[in-house]
């Protein structure tokens with residue numbers, strides 16, 4: 001088997017073949033996810049909450065992401081792994097280059113940054129220096145203190161237009177992938193159709209090219225605190241491997257996310 005690359009994701013978009021991604025933080029789970037058909041994994045700074053027990057992603061450092069990226073890579077050598085650049089580690093060009101290089105050395109294929117058009121020069125600089133970039137728009141958890149909580153984004157017409165302009169600016173700057181989090185279905189559809197790069201949604205309805213879930217939400221570990229857009233696949237499958245397979249199949253067949261997991 002060959003490694004999954006961004007070329008595969010682009011081809012899947014062209015073929016309108018939906019794909020499932022998931023967050024992973026260690027080798028045991030990344031191996032299990034890969035064996036059950038997941039080819040794309042994110043070492044998200046959500047680990048600040050899921051692994052470290054914080055109430056936000058802000059305390060997470062590059063060393064934390066590096067450690068978990070190494071673990072995930074060992075478990076899934078052939079997966080496409082993208083890793084989050086942590087809060088305030090891409091504020092200046094010098095800092096951005098050194099922090100991104102740490103993540104790539106740890107085994108990431110791509111780094112993910114949260115933010116809109118203002119990040120375009122950063123995306124361009126990283127791409128020119130051989131660091132592939134995934135953008136992240138909508139509910140960007142590193143901005144929780146600006147948003148005043150974890151809220152749906154892009155609901156007004158002007159916010160929706162701004163988000164679309166941001167997405168186009170990131171693509172134009174060289175971003176190769178985009179995560180859209182917690183936005184109305186219609187906006188996610190607009191963005192997915194407007195971009196030629198693959199768009200992965202979370203809480204963004206089923207019109208995006210791919211879906212991603214935080215593994216703790218998909219496997220019922222988050223329990224009652226899980227967001228509305230998530231589904232506990234373990235609850236219905238009763239078996240870890242079957243739960244992951246169901247997630248993959250339901251995404252590929254367009255059954256997940258369903259209407260009850262979507263925002264308007």
Ligand code: KIV
Pocket residue numbers: 023042043044045046047084179181202212214
């Ligand atoms: O950190 C993370 O896990 C993420 C996902 C929610 C997309 O950014």
